[in-house]
Amino acid sequence: MENSEFRRYAHDVVDWMADYLENVASYPVKPQVTPNEILDKLPMSPPKCAENFESLFRDFRDIIVPGMTHWQHPSFFAYFPANNSSPSILAEMLTAAMGAQCMSWATSPAATELEERVMEWVRDMIGLPPAFTGVIQDTASTATLCSILTAREARSHFAINEEGFSREHRFTVYCSTEAHSSIEKGTKIAGIGKNSLRKVAVDERFAMRPEALEKAIVADIGKGLVPLCVVAAIGTTGSTAIDPLKQIGEICRRHNLWLHVDAALAGSALVLPETRWMLEGIEFADTFVFNPHKWMFTNFDCSAYFVRDPGALIRTFEILPEYLKTPEGERVNNYRDWGIQLGRRFRALKLWFVIRSYGVEGLQARIRDHMRMAQKLSETIRRDPDFEVLAPVPLNTVCFRFRPSRLSDEEALNRANANLMERLNHTGRLFLTHTKLNGQYALRFVVGQTTVQQHHVDEAWDLIAKTARELND
Ligand SMILES: Cc1ncc(COP(=O)(O)O)c(C=O)c1O
Numbered sequence: 135m136e137n138s139e140f141r142r143y144a145h146d147v148v149d150w151m152a153d154y155l156e157n158v159a160s161y162p163v164k165p166q167v168t169p170n171e172i173l174d175k176l177p178m179s180p181p182k183c184a185e186n187f188e189s190l191f192r193d194f195r196d197i198i199v200p201g202m203t204h205w206q207h208p209s210f211f212a213y214f215p216a217n218n219s220s221p222s223i224l225a226e227m228l229t230a231a232m233g234a235q236c237m238s239w240a241t242s243p244a245a246t247e248l249e250e251r252v253m254e255w256v257r258d259m260i261g262l263p264p265a266f267t268g269v270i271q272d273t274a275s276t277a278t279l280c281s282i283l284t285a286r287e288a289r290s291h292f293a294i295n296e297e298g299f300s301r302e303h304r305f306t307v308y309c310s311t312e313a314h315s316s317i318e319k320g321t322k323i324a325g326i327g328k329n330s331l332r333k334v335a336v337d338e339r340f341a342m343r344p345e346a347l348e349k350a351i352v353a354d355i356g357k358g359l360v361p362l363c364v365v366a367a368i369g370t371t372g373s374t375a376i377d378p379l380k381q382i383g384e385i386c387r388r389h390n391l392w393l394h395v396d397a398a399l400a401g402s403a404l405v406l407p408e409t410r411w412m413l414e415g416i417e418f419a420d421t422f423v424f425n426p427h428k429w430m431f432t433n434f435d436c437s438a439y440f441v442r443d444p445g446a447l448i449r450t451f452e453i454l455p456e457y458l459k460t461p462e463g464e465r466v467n468n469y470r471d472w473g474i475q476l477g478r479r480f481r482a483l484k485l486w487f488v489i490r491s492y493g494v495e496g497l498q499a500r501i502r503d504h505m506r507m508a509q510k511l512s513e514t515i516r517r518d519p520d521f522e523v524l525a526p527v528p529l530n531t532v533c534f535r536f537r538p539s540r541l542s543d544e545e546a547l548n549r550a551n552a553n554l555m556e557r558l559n560h561t562g563r564l565f566l567t568h569t570k571l572n573g574q575y576a577l578r579f580v581v582g583q584t585t586v587q588q589h590h591v592d593e594a595w596d597l598i599a600k601t602a603r604e605l606n607d
Pocket residue numbers: 214272273274275276314316367369370371396397398399425437
């Protein structure tokens with residue numbers, strides 16, 4: 135592609151992007167395609183000769199877009215938000231144009247130093263103590279794995295990195311039954327083993343029971359095992375339950391365990407001073423992660439990982455072949471040693487663009503508004519005798535179910551709610567996903583899209599209530 139063509143097509147693409155963002159609400163949130171429908175439209179082999187951009191772009195619009203789920207749709211209330219914003223998209227375009235590898239200071243000094251400064255901003259914005267140092271990871275799953283690996287190495291005096299596991303390294307890891315699956319994945323990958331992960335019982339608010347945690351730790355010590363690490367959740371995926379960090383931290387301190395905090399979704403809410411109670415006990419934490427790529431208007435991927443001891447992190451991951459040696463040595467951060475991957479995208483740029491474009495107050499206003507809308511919805515649901523709210527709503531997620539008086543059998547209620555969700559999602563007018571809380575099928579309504587407004591939530595609720603009553607007739 136000639137540069138003159140690139141310039142022209144780039145304008146076409148940006149026009150499409152601006153139209154898309156302006157009209158995203160007119161798309162069905164979830165595509166109505168069947169498995170393999172897209173695959174059948176794609177040629178079996180790559181083109182032998184160059185194709186022109188017009189036909190490529192036409193196929194993008196005609197084949198790909200109709201098969202996409204529109205995560206930026208204001209009525210996307212499923213899973214968790216992965217909201218973006220215009221400044222973030224613009225930064226991603228610049229990142230793509232520069233195509234820099236940001237693995238060491240020398241490979242892109244500005245990328246390294248911007249990441250350093252932006253992570254200080256983010257740390258201060260969410261009220262983490264200055265003792266934490268930040269680095270951007272691709273996802274919370276990776277950050278949690280890094281934390282478990284660092285805990286493993288610190289506890290084994292870096293022996294497992296050198297020699298592999300020996301008989302004395304019979305580690306156990308702890309999280310609640312409501313914790314995210316990435317903790318189990320991390321425990322498996324770290325060589326500790328899924329069966330050494332203890333899923334600790336939760337209370338009626340779906341938060342970890344500290345007394346059950348301590349009991350499990352003591353029992354494991356009694357069996358000659360080595361309790362290694364607790365992963366506490368600030369905002370579980372299912373219902374945004376908040377584990378009691380202080381009590382968990384005191385237990386970790388008593389029994390010499392590493393404490394990692396997974397705040398993947400909820401961490402963004404910490405920009406609000408009124409939510410800082412969730413951080414009580416943070417002084418006990420070794421590591422902390424949250425995802426600006428979920429609820430801070432920053433394109434996927436951008437996961438903010440904070441560590442108390444960068445030295446332990448670096449010692450866990452550093453490796454220095456001859457071809458990566460640079461003269462700056464210890465005077466600079468070489469982020470290739472702060473995690474698993476060598477090659478790194480320039481992710482700090484979009485976070486910088488977002489924070490400067492919104493300002494801290496702008497971010498606070500938007501996130502506060504999302505929480506207000508979720509609160510209002512939960513009150514509306516509570517007032518409706520045919521529905522019930524199934525979990526506390528501390529942040530932006532409402533878990534509820536349809537519970538008409540004629541249905542009392544739990545199995546029938548689960549089926550009715552699964553059916554309700556299926557019907558709702560089939561309309562294309564909103565998108566919800568579910569979880570199970572105490573075995574009860576719960577619809578999750580997560581408010582967090584960049585452009586969501588009160589009327590989107592109200593319209594969604596009207597549709598939910600109407601569809602449920604039609605089903606019940
Ligand atoms: C609490 C929690 N932890 C971890 C994750 C995993 O996030 P990521 O996709 O960044 O690995 C999620 C995603 O939903 C989450 O909600």
